[in-house]
Amino acid sequence: EGAGSPPRPSRGLPPPGPSAAPIGRPASAPLAHWTAALSTHLWARYQDMRRLVHDLLPPEVCSLLNPAAIYANNEISLRDVEVYGFDYDYTLAQYADALHPEIFSAARDILIEQYKYPEGIRKYDYDPSFAIRGLHYDIQKSLLMKIDAFHYVQLGTAYRGLQPVPDEEVIDLYGGTQHIPLYQMSGFYGKGPSIKQFMDIFSLPEMALLSCVVDYFLGHGLEFDQAHLYKDVTDAIRDVHVKGLMYQWIERDMEKYILRGDETFAVLSRLVAHGKQLFLITNSPFSFVDKGMRHMVGPDWRQLFDVVIVQADKPSFFTDRRKPFRKLDEKGSLQWDRITGLEKGKIYRQGNLFDFLRLTEWRGPRVLYFGDHLNSDLAVRGRGARNPPLLSPPLQQPLSLPRCVTKALFNAQFGSIFRTFHNPTYFSRRLVRFSDLYMASLSCLLNYRVDFTFYPRRTPLQHEAPLWMDQLCTGCMKTPFLGDMAHIR
Numbered sequence: 001e002g003a004g005s006p007p008r009p010s011r012g013l014p015p016p017g018p019s020a021a022p023i024g025r026p027a028s029a030p031l032a033h034w035t036a037a038l039s040t041h042l043w044a045r046y047q048d049m050r051r052l053v054h055d056l057l058p059p060e061v062c063s064l065l066n067p068a069a070i071y072a073n074n075e076i077s078l079r080d081v082e083v084y085g086f087d088y089d090y091t092l093a094q095y096a097d098a099l100h101p102e103i104f105s106a107a108r109d110i111l112i113e114q115y116k117y118p119e120g121i122r123k124y125d126y127d128p129s130f131a132i133r134g135l136h137y138d139i140q141k142s143l144l145m146k147i148d149a150f151h152y153v154q155l156g157t158a159y160r161g162l163q164p165v166p167d168e169e170v171i172d173l174y175g176g177t178q179h180i181p182l183y184q185m186s187g188f189y190g191k192g193p194s195i196k197q198f199m200d201i202f203s204l205p206e207m208a209l210l211s212c213v214v215d216y217f218l219g220h221g222l223e224f225d226q227a228h229l230y231k232d233v234t235d236a237i238r239d240v241h242v243k244g245l246m247y248q249w250i251e252r253d254m255e256k257y258i259l260r261g262d263e264t265f266a267v268l269s270r271l272v273a274h275g276k277q278l279f280l281i282t283n284s285p286f287s288f289v290d291k292g293m294r295h296m297v298g299p300d301w302r303q304l305f306d307v308v309i310v311q312a313d314k315p316s317f318f319t320d321r322r323k324p325f326r327k328l329d330e331k332g333s334l335q336w337d338r339i340t341g342l343e344k345g346k347i348y349r350q351g352n353l354f355d356f357l358r359l360t361e362w363r364g365p366r367v368l369y370f371g372d373h374l375n376s377d378l379a380v381r382g383r384g385a386r387n388p389p390l391l392s393p394p395l396q397q398p399l400s401l402p403r404c405v406t407k408a409l410f411n412a413q414f415g416s417i418f419r420t421f422h423n424p425t426y427f428s429r430r431l432v433r434f435s436d437l438y439m440a441s442l443s444c445l446l447n448y449r450v451d452f453t454f455y456p457r458r459t460p461l462q463h464e465a466p467l468w469m470d471q472l473c474t475g476c477m478k479t480p481f482l483g484d485m486a487h488i489r
């Protein structure tokens with residue numbers, strides 16, 4: 001899971017095991033000599049253990065990942081699912097990575113031309129290998145870093161601009177610890193006030209641009225307020241979306257930007273053929289979704305869906321009861337009549353989850369919703385709105401080859417999206433908390449029967465039996481049943 005730098009014990013040296021050299025220093029041994037010997041011994045023991053693990057589970061095996069598979073956090077029986085819901089962007093429509101450099105360049109040029117940023121930042125091009133999804137950014141300290149499920153920064157993965165920040169400096173910046181007080185610094189949706197988490201795939205060009213601009217300002221000794229710089233970059237990226245530039249690029253060349261539309265069509269028509277009901281809830285406008293769906297499914301795509309909701313304004317769709325549904329006519333104009341039911345073949349705008357549940361009476365395990373965004377699609381479970389059988393493709397882009405999977409999962413600066421050395425990442429924790437299943441793309445559904453039941457793998461907790469029984473008791477002076485357990489080895 002390493003990120004380029006050699007693995008190191010993250011919270012002090014590991015204690016010696018039962019077979020380690022004596023810990024107490026003989027009175028005759030000089031302190032320096034004894035310390036060096038202990039250090040050599042511990043590193044030798046670490047290397048031995050590392051070799052053992054390597055022999056049993058070679059790294060190639062660990063990074064082998066079947067991109068066609070669906071992974072379960074919870075037991076889900078598709079036999080019980082009667083209603084399938086979908087997000088649109090990056091769920092029904094998978095976009096090519098070619099969008100990222102376009103977003104980066106357009107936002108960079110907006111910064112120069114409209115925000116009057118130095119012309120010098122135009123020399124930066126998009127580097128797709130720089131960042132990974134799920135990183136946190138400390139706005140005041142200009143630090144981009146990877147944080148684990150327990151709010152510890154993974155040492156060796158903090159960057160300011162494009163330069164790594166030494167571990168000692170990171171620890172110093174947080175008052176002598178690598179624990180980041182996220183509960184004070186970041187909201188539920190990862191939006192600040194002083195730390196932001198980059199959750200969606202759109203964030204990749206945003207993180208890259210932010211890092212390049214900080215790199216330029218630092219490299220040229222320019223005085224700046226970190227908060228202003230962060231806000232300007234975020235606004236410039238938002239302008240790319242708000243001004244509809246991205247919609248224009250996609251609409252202009254759907255062959256290039258929309259991937260595997262035929263598989264989306266196959267998934268939807270297979271579900272309908274098995275008598276399932278479908279709905280769509282997207283934040284995108286109708287005209288854009290309509291063009292994409294016509295491209296992937298054909299002009300009759302709306303016949304597949306029982307309910308279509310556009311410009312839903314997720315995540316507040318899930319929490320804000322006050323926004324009513326409105327109907328759009330065929331030309332996309334808003335109607336003013338009161339909505340008393342959600343009819344098939346009609347297009348609705350905005351609305352909220354509470355009205356949606358009331359009007360459709362779709363509840364509980366009958367419904368499975370697919371989305372790609374851990375905040376706006378998935379952060380519902382804690383709200384008690386329903387028992388949301390949610391699902392997320394967290395991997396970047398459709399992955400068809402093990403080689404690509406390896407590349408997508410392990411990044412030179414930040415390592416795996418899912419793991420730090422010892423722990424799941426913050427991203428992983430949210431994924432487990434808010435989704436029942438996860439997969440690389442919607443088309444993975446085609447690899448399972450429509451009545452399949454997914455079971456999560458039962459993984460051991462720290463106090464439960466591990467692979468090597470003596471690890472359970474490492475460092476413990478009293479191991480009453482080590483003999484009894486030996487046969488499990």
Ligand SMILES: [Mg+2]
Binds near residue numbers: 087089090372
């Ligand atoms: Mg989406």
